[in-house]
Amino acid sequence: MTQSSQKEPTSIHPQTRIGHVHLRVSDLERAIGFYSGVLGFEITMRYGSGAAFLAAGGYHHHIGLNTWESLGATPPPPGHTGLYHTAFLYPTRADLADALRRVYAAGYTLTGAADHGVSEALYLDDPDKNGVELYWDKPEADWPRDTDGNIAMVNTRLDLEDLLREPAPQP
Incomplete structure (x- = not known):
């Protein structure tokens, strides 16, 4: 079809x-x-x-x-089709900050970090070069919208130092 x-x-x-x-x-x-x-x-x-x-x-x-x-295989080369990334949604900003601390403590490097207006996201690769996104959604009432009320996502720099100032999540 x-x-x-x-x-x-x-x-x-x-x-x-x-x-x-x-x-x-x-x-x-x-x-x-x-x-x-x-x-x-x-x-x-x-x-x-x-x-x-x-x-x-x-x-x-x-x-x-x-x-x-x-x-024992190697990752697919850049420029080929396949999974872009898997995204893991954390319940709070504090939980995302905790994930960032864990990533840093394990010696992993971020490939990106962004504030999308609706969410804050961290990007890195797993050991097989699969893309991984770690993020939390902001409250829906805070999502940016255009004049017609449609979601108006952005892609701005996420302040990682500010994120790391989040207190540890409560169990």
């Missing part, structure tokens, strides 16, 4: 969300070290020596990692 012959799309249920991401990695233990050791996701299950599932808050899995077709 060509794009011009497609019917007008219908909306899906507004509570539909992305449930998890499943990544091909070259070294399972190294990937677990990043997603569990640095970001703090808990291992919920291992599937032999080739896969692991990780989550937050008791969920079955937010992240699947496997080496089934990628053991």
